[in-house]
Amino acid sequence: xxxxxxxxxxxxxxxxxxxxxxxxxxxxxxxxxxxxxxVLTDPALRTQGGDALKYIAxxxxxxxxYLSFGVNLRxxxxxxxxxxxxxxxxxxxxxxxxxxxxxxxLHFAHYWQAFVQVEDARTVxxxxxxxxxxxxxxxxxxxLAYVRTFDAGTFKARVGRQDFAxxxxxFVSLRDGPNVRQSxxxxxxxxxxxxxxxxxxxxxxxxxxxxxxxxxxxxRHFRFDTLRVERLVWGKDELSAYxxxxxxxxxxxxxxTGSEHxxxxxxxxxxxxxxxxxxxEGMLQRGHxxxxxxDAWGAGARIGYTWDMHWLPRLGLQVDGxxxxxxxxxxxxxTFNPLFPNGYYFTLAGFTGYTNLIHLKxxxxxxxxxxxxxxxxxxxQWRQTTADAVYVQPNIPLxxxxxxxxxxxxxxxxxxxxxxxxxxxxGAVEAVHYNAxxxxxxxxxxxxxxxxxxxxxxx
Numbered sequence: 328x329x330x331x332x333x334x335x336x337x338x339x340x341x342x343x344x345x346x347x348x349x350x351x352x353x354x355x356x357x358x359x360x361x362x363x364x365x366v367l368t369d370p371a372l373r374t375q376g377g378d379a380l381k382y383i384a385x386x387x388x389x390x391x392x393y394l395s396f397g398v399n400l401r402x403x404x405x406x407x408x409x410x411x412x413x414x415x416x417x418x419x420x421x422x423x424x425x426x427x428x429x430x431x432x433l434h435f436a437h438y439w440q441a442f443v444q445v446e447d448a449r450t451v452x453x454x455x456x457x458x459x460x461x462x463x464x465x466x467x468x469x470x471l472a473y474v475r476t477f478d479a480g481t482f483k484a485r486v487g488r489q490d491f492a493x494x495x496x497x498f499v500s501l502r503d504g505p506n507v508r509q510s511x512x513x514x515x516x517x518x519x520x521x522x523x524x525x526x527x528x529x530x531x532x533x534x535x536x537x538x539x540x541x542x543x544x545x546x547r548h549f550r551f552d553t554l555r556v557e558r559l560v561w562g563k564d565e566l567s568a569y570x571x572x573x574x575x576x577x578x579x580x581x582x583x584t585g586s587e588h589x590x591x592x593x594x595x596x597x598x599x600x601x602x603x604x605x606x607x608e609g610m611l612q613r614g615h616x617x618x619x620x621x622d623a624w625g626a627g628a629r630i631g632y633t634w635d636m637h638w639l640p641r642l643g644l645q646v647d648g649x650x651x652x653x654x655x656x657x658x659x660x661x662t663f664n665p666l667f668p669n670g671y672y673f674t675l676a677g678f679t680g681y682t683n684l685i686h687l688k689x690x691x692x693x694x695x696x697x698x699x700x701x702x703x704x705x706x707x708q709w710r711q712t713t714a715d716a717v718y719v720q721p722n723i724p725l726x727x728x729x730x731x732x733x734x735x736x737x738x739x740x741x742x743x744x745x746x747x748x749x750x751x752x753x754g755a756v757e758a759v760h761y762n763a764x765x766x767x768x769x770x771x772x773x774x775x776x777x778x779x780x781x782x783x784x785x786x
Contacts, residue, residue: 463539
């Protein structure tokens, strides 16, 4: 995933997010509810077809009271010859993923916003249907928001069905990679003052069903609550920390079952100086699953250097690690839970998950022209412990790998091209080859190849 896309997707949870230019058309954003189309009160900016629906004035004396409509359409053709590395007689698969979203955004009474988005996510010819592949006609977002600025700072609150994205979305994400995004039924508040931001929310993650329209639910049996603080340092560099409670009934791991109560402690530092960009994050997890205590950890770091020259070459390095369960059968569970991963933090192919792994990925990115980004990378993966399994997306143990084979999981090569045709339409092509190591081959797995071609229209 390009760095710029991750930063846009996580803009709601960073103090360094840019402020919209009041004299220009707003940029279309991954979080559509963050767009402010009140600038179209100026007729000179109504330059595109459909602007009559982007800004419908509801009060002659208040340009901030308006209704706006929008559409997202993503079409992605994928070809994968080894889902789950071919274990379990998984067939070769070539298919289409289609995601259509329609939203209405109402701003009123100076401080209030009501936002509703419906989603239709479908597959065509996909033989193996996962939980994040299909969601025909359902409610994705529906919330009421209040934003008010005082002399001391800005207060924000949202209640209803919404989504969250923290930082590079290692563990709390919009889940934009798969076909169905992740939503939460939640109450969110935050206070921003100077270089500080304080966030708190209680939520019930939405659980998806594709049996019939509007059948998604959430309930008290699955909770995710958070307290978070952010601070800008050295200008616009970001330091943040949060505590979360992740709780669900009837959790199942290879070495534990029962009610899960997971206390999550996360710290992150990210920024850029003189061509160098970095993002480092560490997470500890404690609590219990059934009668077993949790003792797990995860960490990730990205660092890169961009030369100020033609093509803007960037040399990057990504390092990740997450614990596995080192001693099955004892009274502790060491298997890391990646919470709500994006689904394509390593590659769009999503061969492996963020559990029981060590990952090293050097990369090179260039921009031959302003609209085109090219990236090439090689990723090396090991298990953190051979006592636990190799995990595939999102957090599923690969059969026959727990306690067997060596640490070496495999190496993959990745190439990706992103092109912005205009402000509303983008395209991407990605290809990945995964050379499976003995830990996978000994369980009956094999090498995997993936090609994805994507077009995305946002209006």
